[in-house]
Amino acid sequence: RKEVEQDPGPFNVPEGATVAFNCTYSNSASQSFFWYRQDCRKEPKLLMSVYSSGNEDGRFTAQLNRASQYISLLIRDSKLSDSATYLCVALGFQKLVFGTGTRLLVSP
């Protein structure tokens, strides 16, 4: 079983839609979680951190549910520029553990 699992998608949504991704993790000792964004053939970049209390940054909201061991990312009012792959990441011992990513395609 992978340590961090994501639905690969793609999620196809129209502009303006709200879309949510979930991610599950298997290591209950993991303390910190993050979402990275990766554009096609480009390098990953940190999108936001995930806190138990939730974290909102503009149109993006991240949530952590420790009891169920899942992390979510909600994107409101989707833009064409949101099209990318979103990587769920857990902080393990001295390293980041990356999920395989969920691909989002936002269409006009």
Place this chain on the structure above:
Amino acid sequence: DADVTQTPRNRITKTGKRIMLECSQTKGHDRMYWYRQDPGLGLQLIYYSFDVKDINKGEISDGYSVSRQAQAKFSLSLESAIPNQTALYFCATSDSGQGMHEQFFGPGTRLTVL
């Protein structure tokens, strides 16, 4: 100018050849990492270094070696390349003072081993 650079950006080589991928950074970060990315497998950590005198194996270090020549330089070598090392390779850096969750990635090196 990019803060984290990788050379070459693309490389095609043959089985058995020795290959070196280079990474340089101007961010002043002490920590550096090498990952490979394969379709459907996500990013896998090959090696990481927390300072010039520190080298650690990641989850898939077999067939690879690294050298931390200076704080700003971290190179990855494939002593005898094989086709299943065909992948996209990323170098990344982080600042120990900021925590390791925010890693800054280079643009990647696309390596093909024939």
